Amino acid sequence: MDFEHVHAYDTQMQKLRDIKKETENIIESINLTSDKTVLEIGTGTGNFAIEAAKHCAKVIAIDVSSEMLKFAQHKTKMKGITNIEFHHTGFLTYEHHAGPLDAVVSQLVLHHLPDFWKFIALKRIFEMLKEGGKFYLRDTVYSFDIDNHKIFFDNLIDGVKHAAGVELANDIEIAIREEYTTLDWIMEGLLTRAGFSIDKADYSEGFMAVYVCTKVDR
Secondary structure (H helix, E strand, O other): OOHHHHHHHHHHHHHHOOHHHHHHHHHHHOOOOOOOEEEEEOOOOOHHHHHHOOOOOEEEEEEOOHHHHHHHHHHHHHOOOOOEEEEEOOOOOOOOOOOOEEEEEEEOOHHHOOHHHHHHHHHHHHHHEEEEEEEEEEEEEEOOOHHHHHHHHHHHHHHHHHHHOHHHHHHHHHHHHHOOOEEHHHHHHHHHHOOEEEEEEEEEOOOEEEEEEEEOOO
């Protein structure tokens, strides 16, 4: 994915999502304040990292896409923000060598891992956090009646096609077929077995979930 494609993706996301509101909700959910450090896994084009950097001491933003990182760094430089640290790495390869983190945020990337590796990733996140630290996870998670899965997926693809066009609808179809979106009860099990206390679990549209979790004493 080159710079122009990343720019087009960023523009499309700005139209499809209320990123400002999403970011405000995350900042409130993880109690982000000026003395805290937050890790964002899967920063993409940097929208959350850039906004979060205005509210905290430091953001560590990581992504497995070098082109996404270059675009995010460009946006950060243009806005004059200096407290974001970028790394080309991911869930299973990032090594945190500083003090325990106050919060970790991940949006719409964990579904790229099969459930076994999701669990390993969640355990790694747990270990990086300080006691009482927050983990905010927003990802595709299936919570619909699986007995009607064909109807659900057909309606989902058709809805995306009408709202955002054929290209994105095709991407959704590929994601359903080839990616690793898991079920709600499995995701909750993965989080709790990794050690987290789930403060909030919100499910919407049958395929989207938000979890706000806390690292608690075992």
